[in-house]
Amino acid sequence: MAASLRITIWGRYCLGAVALAAAISTSDLSAAAQDVAAPVLAIIDVQKVLRESVAVKALTATIEEQRDKYQQELKQKEETLRGADKELTKQRTILSAEAYTAKRRELEQQVGTLQRQVQERKKGLDQLFGQGMSQVQNELANVAKEIAEERGIDLILSRATVVIVKPKFDISNEALTRLNARLKSVAIPTPQN
DSSP states (O other): OHHHHHHHHHHHHHHHHHHHHHHHHHHHHHHHHHHSOOOOEEEEOHHHHHHHOHHHHHHHHHHHHHHHHHHHHHHHHHHHHHHHHHHHHHHTTTSOHHHHHHHHHHHHHHHHHHHHHHHHHHHHHHHHHHHHHHHHHHHHHHHHHHHHHHHTOSEEEEGGGOSOOOGGGBOHHHHHHHHHHHOSOOOOOOOOO
16 A cells, blocks of 8 residues: 555656646746747749849840751751762762771761760750859849848748748749849850850
8 A cells, every 4th residue: 555655646746747847848938939029931933033034034045046056057067968878879889888888887977976066065055054044043042132131031932832922922023123133144155166
């Protein structure tokens, strides 16, 4: 009986200690919650801002212009290779098998070289576009930071991560206006052939 009495007293002591700890921590939490103000939030539609940015439109036009130039060069080279292929086909009957095979191999090497050049140029243009977009994104981050400091915003979320938001929290238009005022175009190196 003494053992069960000790357990009951010990149980009451533990319950009392838990209740006291809960009361203290709850009062500490509510006091701390009163001291911390609610964070000020904003939303920015990054995709919209980039899509409508003057600098991105100029960058896209520059890259497309260079891509068109490459396409014209490619078209001329393809026509030259087609002509060489037709000529080789005509000469097949008068050339020896070894000479025909050698010329065919040479023509195939030229085609392979052209295909590699096309891939290298595409990769180069993609890299230039990426460099230009990086400049625009960095400037957009600076604009967003500036707006946050001016308005006392604690957290800016991407519109893509938010389902519902009141329009008063959206800073996309202001960010776009400031970005367009600061950055009309981006400097990218001239592509090398």
